[in-house]
Amino acid sequence: MIDPEERLERMTRLLREKGCRLTPQRLALLKIIARAEGHPSAERIYELIKKDFPTTSLATIYNTLNLLKDMGEVLELNFDNLGSRYDGNKPYPHPHIICLACGQILDSEFMAMAGVALEMAQKTGFHITHYHLNFFGLCPECQQKKANS
Amino acid sequence: MIDPEERLERMTRLLREKGCRLTPQRLALLKIIARAEGHPSAERIYELIKKDFPTTSLATIYNTLNLLKDMGEVLELNFDNLGSRYDGNKPYPHPHIICLACGQILDSEFMAMAGVALEMAQKTGFHITHYHLNFFGLCPECQQKKANS
DNA sequence: GATTTATTTAGAATGATTATTTATAAAAAA
């Protein structure tokens, strides 16, 4: 995990440079996604922000997330069915591994993907900008639970 | 591409064995997804079926697609934003490559993924059931168009 | 052909996300 405070500092700086206003709601959201351990949904971020700013609207969450997404500072993750999840700590494409039973989403470093993408580009003639690689299955704990039931 | 008639025959047989009824609408849908060159959306399949069965409901499309999906005979593809696409010809996970400009979706054989999945399983302890691997970018034609504009 | 019951239909409901409109507050100008 990248240093959350470093991410926070970078994102606030970029917003300022872009001429965007640093409202309290925005700052609260930046803190949440920079420091988040997991991959929170918009709804989850909404709940967290409402603790400090009870009048906040969900639309503001989406607006700010989209703003950061367009700046390349937040990665939006789309999995089956479930709504989007957001990653503000590692905003570049990287593989994930998702437990179908408990829903946890783990990051995974897999550097070989760069080579795979290159090979794909050469084979197809595409100019590849990004990729999604997600593995689905059961985490060790959920395998155990299943075995014991 | 697998022989579409072979796929059609297999899917009708499995449905029959499962005790499912072979309604004309279902048969029409089977033909469409077995023979489809691309990766049609539910909406697209709906349009095609309505040519022969004008009273068909969209719900029937989704019901049948979900039935086949649960049987493992149709692969549901989820990409950003857009609704789901369906593949009834190659119903096992395989990488795709999507053009962000024209929206075309190409299949791509990439056998090394089996090894990658295995490595991921060993590293994480997960029991991996399937994966999604999608590359995004510009196809050769759209690169050209962009260069000429 | 009659019966049983899965399936279809049509439309309402859902849920995540986006758009819209008005209100608010921060920065800039006077």
Added chain:
DNA sequence: TTTTTTATAAATAATCATTCTAAATAAATC
């Protein structure tokens, strides 16, 4: 400071894909 401009927030309506529901229909079996 006051005024003005402008970005942003809030509330709510709208959208879109998908699922649910209840009533009508028709496939397979006897």
